[in-house]
Amino acid sequence: MIEFTLFEFLSPQVFSTLIIITFLAIVFIVVGIKIKKLDPNKTPKGFILVCILVVETFNKMVRSYINEKPFRFFAPYLFTILIFLVFANTISLFGLTAPLSNLGVALTFSLMTFFIIKLAEFKYLGVVKKVDGLLGPVKPMAILMLPINLIGEISTPFSMGLRLFVNLMGGAVIATMVYAALHWTLGIFAGVILHAVFDIFFGLIQAFVFFMLTTVNISMASDA
Numbered sequence: 680m681i682e683f684t685l686f687e688f689l690s691p692q693v694f695s696t697l698i699i700i701t702f703l704a705i706v707f708i709v710v711g712i713k714i715k716k717l718d719p720n721k722t723p724k725g726f727i728l729v730c731i732l733v734v735e736t737f738n739k740m741v742r743s744y745i746n747e748k749p750f751r752f753f754a755p756y757l758f759t760i761l762i763f764l765v766f767a768n769t770i771s772l773f774g775l776t777a778p779l780s781n782l783g784v785a786l787t788f789s790l791m792t793f794f795i796i797k798l799a800e801f802k803y804l805g806v807v808k809k810v811d812g813l814l815g816p817v818k819p820m821a822i823l824m825l826p827i828n829l830i831g832e833i834s835t836p837f838s839m840g841l842r843l844f845v846n847l848m849g850g851a852v853i854a855t856m857v858y859a860a861l862h863w864t865l866g867i868f869a870g871v872i873l874h875a876v877f878d879i880f881f882g883l884i885q886a887f888v889f890f891m892l893t894t895v896n897i898s899m900a901s902d903a
Contacts, residue, residue, distance in 0.1 A: 691775070691776035692781035692784050693781070694776070695775040696767070696778040696784060699763060699766045699778070703766065710727065714727065714731075734758070737757075737761070741894060744894050744898040745894065745901065749897065753799065753901075757893060757894055760889070761887075768881075768882030768883065768886050769883065772879070777882075781844075785841065785843045785844035786837070786841070786844075788839070788840045788889070789836045789837045789838075792840070792896070796897060799900035799901040800901075803902075804900065839893070842885070842888070846881065
């Protein structure tokens with residue numbers, strides 16, 4: 680039976696998103712306070728040391744793609760989406776619904792990425808250079824190249840968000856098919872393996888792929 684609802688308080692995906700945001704906000708605030716209190720003459724230990732190493736590794740990797748000035752502006756956003764997607768794509772291990780299994784949530788990432796890329800273009804390339812790029816190098820062909828380039832401008836971030844949704848849904852469909860095809864006992868054993876593959880391995884890969892695609896697009900958009 681199909682049920683239609685006009686209003687719903689919170690979908691499972693949005694609830695999971697709020698849980699992740701709240702958790703990360705608390706962790707970031709606590710880590711920030713502890714780092715401010717660090718003694719510069721002493722080597723940090725434990726979880727704080729791990730956090731510092733993660734941030735340093737992130738900075739070195741992103742700096743190899745983005746120049747220093749754009750890096751300082753966009754690095755916080757890139758780090759945030761990377762950490763969020765790592766948790767979002769693996770949160771089903773804790774019994775919660777993956778946020779990106781909702782097409783609306785996935786396309787929200789596309790929308791954010793679109794605005795971030797456009798911001799980089801207009802901030803570092805300028806309106807004149809951007810419009811000139813849309814018209815193409817051969818100006819008599821501008822009437823043909825303009826709509827093609829505009830489609831490319833929209834399709835890039837849209838395909839990135841759609842990739843997140845399709846990969847997570849594909850993993851869920853395959854896991855469900857295996858559960859249904861195998862015996863109950865074997866299904867549990869296979870389920871452990873499938874969760875390890877789809878929820879951890881593929882989930883982390885998709886988070887890294889989206890992060891790298893966003894980084895490369897921002898790099899190209901801010902390369903004046």
